[in-house]
Amino acid sequence: MAPRILIADDEEGIRESLTLILENDYTLEYAVDGEATLAELSSGDYDVALVDVKMPRMDGLEVLKRFKAMNIDTPVLILTAYQSVELAKEAVSLGAKDYLPKPFERKQILDAVKSVLKSAV
Amino acid sequence: MLQTINPYSVVPFLTSFLSLSLGVLVCLKWKLSREHQLFSWLCFALFLWPFSLSVFLNLTDPRQILEWAKYGHVTCTLAPALYVDFTITYLKKENMRWASNVYYVIAALTLLTLLTTDLYFPGDLMSYPWGFYAAPGPLVYLDFALGTMACLLCYREFIIAWRTQRTVLSANEYNKLRYIIIALTAFSFAMFDYLPKFNLPVPPIGSYFIGIFGVTTAYAMIKHQILDIEIVLRRTAIYSVLVALLTAIYLGLVLLGEKLFQGFFGYDSIVMSLVVGVAIALGFTPLRDFVQRYMDRFFFKGTQAALAEENEMLRQELVRSEKLKAVSTFAAGMAHEIKNPLAAIKTFAEFLPEKYDDPQFRTKFSRIMNDEVNRMNGIVHRLLEFSKPGRPDLEQVQISKILNETIEFLQGRFIERKVQIKTQVMGDDWVNADKQQMKQVFLNILLNSIDSINDGGKIEVRLSDHGQELSISIADSGSGIPRQEVNHVFDPFYTTKSNGTGLGLSVVESIMRNHKGRVLISSTTGQGTTVELILPKAIQLEMAMTEEGVVHGTKNLNR
Numbered sequence: 282m283a284p285r286i287l288i289a290d291d292e293e294g295i296r297e298s299l300t301l302i303l304e305n306d307y308t309l310e311y312a313v314d315g316e317a318t319l320a321e322l323s324s325g326d327y328d329v330a331l332v333d334v335k336m337p338r339m340d341g342l343e344v345l346k347r348f349k350a351m352n353i354d355t356p357v358l359i360l361t362a363y364q365s366v367e368l369a370k371e372a373v374s375l376g377a378k379d380y381l382p383k384p385f386e387r388k389q390i391l392d393a394v395k396s397v398l399k400s401a402v
Numbered sequence: 403m404l405q406t407i408n409p410y411s412v413v414p415f416l417t418s419f420l421s422l423s424l425g426v427l428v429c430l431k432w433k434l435s436r437e438h439q440l441f442s443w444l445c446f447a448l449f450l451w452p453f454s455l456s457v458f459l460n461l462t463d464p465r466q467i468l469e470w471a472k473y474g475h476v477t478c479t480l481a482p483a484l485y486v487d488f489t490i491t492y493l494k495k496e497n498m499r500w501a502s503n504v505y506y507v508i509a510a511l512t513l514l515t516l517l518t519t520d521l522y523f524p525g526d527l528m529s530y531p532w533g534f535y536a537a538p539g540p541l542v543y544l545d546f547a548l549g550t551m552a553c554l555l556c557y558r559e560f561i562i563a564w565r566t567q568r569t570v571l572s573a574n575e576y577n578k579l580r581y582i583i584i585a586l587t588a589f590s591f592a593m594f595d596y597l598p599k600f601n602l603p604v605p606p607i608g609s610y611f612i613g614i615f616g617v618t619t620a621y622a623m624i625k626h627q628i629l630d631i632e633i634v635l636r637r638t639a640i641y642s643v644l645v646a647l648l649t650a651i652y653l654g655l656v657l658l659g660e661k662l663f664q665g666f667f668g669y670d671s672i673v674m675s676l677v678v679g680v681a682i683a684l685g686f687t688p689l690r691d692f693v694q695r696y697m698d699r700f701f702f703k704g705t706q707a708a709l710a711e712e713n714e715m716l717r718q719e720l721v722r723s724e725k726l727k728a729v730s731t732f733a734a735g736m737a738h739e740i741k742n743p744l745a746a747i748k749t750f751a752e753f754l755p756e757k758y759d760d761p762q763f764r765t766k767f768s769r770i771m772n773d774e775v776n777r778m779n780g781i782v783h784r785l786l787e788f789s790k791p792g793r794p795d796l797e798q799v800q801i802s803k804i805l806n807e808t809i810e811f812l813q814g815r816f817i818e819r820k821v822q823i824k825t826q827v828m829g830d831d832w833v834n835a836d837k838q839q840m841k842q843v844f845l846n847i848l849l850n851s852i853d854s855i856n857d858g859g860k861i862e863v864r865l866s867d868h869g870q871e872l873s874i875s876i877a878d879s880g881s882g883i884p885r886q887e888v889n890h891v892f893d894p895f896y897t898t899k900s901n902g903t904g905l906g907l908s909v910v911e912s913i914m915r916n917h918k919g920r921v922l923i924s925s926t927t928g929q930g931t932t933v934e935l936i937l938p939k940a941i942q943l944e945m946a947m948t949e950e951g952v953v954h955g956t957k958n959l960n961r
Binding site: 301302334335363384385 | 738742743766
C-alpha cells in the first residue's frame with residue numbers, strides 16, 4: 282500500500298503542484314487551513330505531512346506546537362515562501378523533519394519525502 | 403586681587419565649569435536613557451577634581467589643602483566606575499556588567515575610606531612651583547591602578563565596537579560613537595594629574611584633557627546632536643553665554659572708561675560717562691556680530707541658511723531611509739506572495755513536456771497558469787499603488803478586511819518574533835477609507851508593536867462600534883514608551899528606536915487626519931503600548947464632508 286501523505290496548504294496552485302509531483306507514488310489527502318491540518322493529523326494515519334507555514338486560522342508552526350503537545354509522531358515537512366533562517370530553526374526545534382523553501386524543485390520534494398519515509402522505517 | 407590668583411588654577415577652574423555645564427545640559431535629558439544619566443554623572447564627577455585643584459592651588463593652609471585634595475579625589479574614586487558603567491551601557495555589553503558592579507563596590511568602599519579616614523592623604527604636603535599638593539597615601543596608588551585599568555578596558559571595548567560597527571552604523575550613530583571615543587580618550591589622559599602626586603614634577607595638565615573632553619562633547623552635541631541635545635536649546639544656550647560674556651566685558655569697559663575720564667578731567671561727569679558708553683556700544687556691535695558670525699561658522703557651519711540646508715539634507719536622508727525601510731518590508735511581503743504562484747508555475751512548467759498529452763493536465767494547467775498570473779499581476783498592481791502618493795482615494799470598505807490583509811502580510815514577522823496576534827471585531831465596521839493608506843497605517847503601527855516586543859509577546863487588535871465612530875485599538879505587550887515621550891511620538895523624525903527614523907507614526911497621524919479620524923496613544927513603560935484609531939463610520943464621514951462644503955465633500959467622495 283502506498284504511503285499516505287497529507288498536503289496542508291491554503292494555496293490551490295501549491296496543492297496541485299505537489300499533487301503532480303507526488304500522485305504517482307503516494308496516496309494524497311489535503312487540508313486547507315491550520316485547524317483542518319490538525320484535525321486530519323490527529324485522526325488519520327499519515328506517513329508524512331507537508332505543511333505550509335502561512336495558513337489561515339492557525340499557522341504551520343502553531344500546528345507543529347499543538348502536534349508536539351498531542352504526542353503525535355507523524356513526520357512533518359514544513360513548506361514556506363519565507364526565506365528566514367530563524368523560521369527554519371524554529372520549525373526544526375518544534376519537531377519538523379525538514380524545511381522546504383518555495384518555489385521548490387520536483388526532486389527536492391521527492392527526495393525529502395523519501396528520506397523522511399526511509400528514516401521512519 | 404588678580405595677582406593673588408595662581409595662573410595654574412585658571413584652566414582647572416574653567417574645565418570644572420565646563421564639565422558642570424555639560425553635566426547640567428545632559429541632565430535635562432535625564433529621563434531619556436541610562437546612558438544620559440551615566441554621562442551626566444560622569445560630567446559631575448569630572449567637575450570635582452579640576453574644581454578642587456583650582457581651589458587648593460591657591461591655598462597655603464595645610465589643613466585646607468588636605469581637605470580640598472580629599473574632595474578632588476572623589477573624582478578618582480567615582481569616575482572609573484561611572485566610565486566602565488557608561489561603556490557597558492552604551493555598547494550594550496551586558497555580559498560585562500560584572501565589571502561595573504565590581505567597580506561600584508570598590509568605589510563605595512574607597513569613597514567611604516577617603517571621607518572618613520586619613521589613609522588617602524596622611525597629612526604631609528608636597529611643594530611644586532605651581533602650588534602645594536597633599537602627599538598621597540598607599541590607597542591613592544590603588545585608585546591610580548584601578549583608574550588605569552578602567553581606561554584600558556573601556557578603550558579596548560570602544561575600539562572593538564568602532565572596528566566592528568562603523569560600517570553598519572547610520573551616519574548619526576557613527577558620529578556619536580566617533581565623538582564619544584575622542585572625548586573619552588581625552589578624559590583618560592586626565593590621569594596625568596596623578597603624576598605630581600607621585601613626586602613627578604609634571605604641571606597640572608590633566609585639566610586640559612578634561613577640557614578637551616568637554617569641548618569635544620560640547621562640539622558633538624552642537625554639531626551632531628549626540629545625547630539628543632536639541633539644536634534650539636544648544637544655539638540658545640551658546641548665545642546666552644555669549645551675550646552674558648560680552649555684556650560683562652562691555653560693562654567692564656564702560657566702568658574702566660568712566661574711571662579713566664574721571665581721572666583725566668578730574669570731575670565726575672554723567673555726560674562723559676554716557677559718551678564713553680555710547681562710543682563703546684558703537685564699537686561693540688560690530689565686535690558682537692563678528693564673534694557671533696565666528697561662532698556660527700565654527701559651530702553651525704555657516705549661516706542660518708547653511709544650517710537650514712544641512713537640516714534639510716538630513717531630513718531628506720531620513721525620509722529616504724524611512725522609505726527604504728517601508729519598501730524593504732513591503733518587498734519581503736511581496737517576495738512571499740510572489741513565491742507561491744511562482745512555485746505553482748514552475749512545477750506545472752516542469753511537468754508540461756511529459757504530461758502534454760493528458761487532457762486533464764492541460765485543463766488544469768490552463769486554469770492554474772491563468773489564476774497565478776492574475777495573482778502576480780495583482781501583486782504588481784498593489785506595488786504600484788503603494789508607491790503612489792497623494793490624497794486618500796475614498797471608498798466604502800470593511801476595515802477589518804484591510805486589517806486582516808495587513809496582518810496576513812506581516813505573518814512572517816509575527817512568526818519570526820514569536821508574536822501572537824488576536825483580533826476581535828464587534829459591530830459594524832464599514833468606513834469610507836483609502837484601502838492602501840489604511841494598510842499603511844496598520845503596517846506602521848504593527849511594525850512598531852513588533853519592534854517593541856523583544857522575544858515573544860502579544861498584540862491584541864479590537865474593532866468596536868461606537869455609534870457614529872469606529873474604534874480600532876491595537877495593544878501590544880512590548881517595552882512601552884516613557885510617559886514624557888508619548889507626546890512626541892507623532893512628531894516627524896521623533897523615534898525611540900535605534901534604527902528608526904521617526905516617520906512611521908507621523909505618517910499614521912497624517913493619513914488619519916485626511917480621513918477625518920484621529921489617533922490616540924497610551925503607554926506604560928515595561929507593559930506595552932495601545933494605539934487607538936478612531937474613524938467616522940461611512941455615513942458620518944459623508945455628513946462631515948458635506949458640512950464642510952459640497953464641492954470639497956463631493957470631490958473626496960467621488961474620487
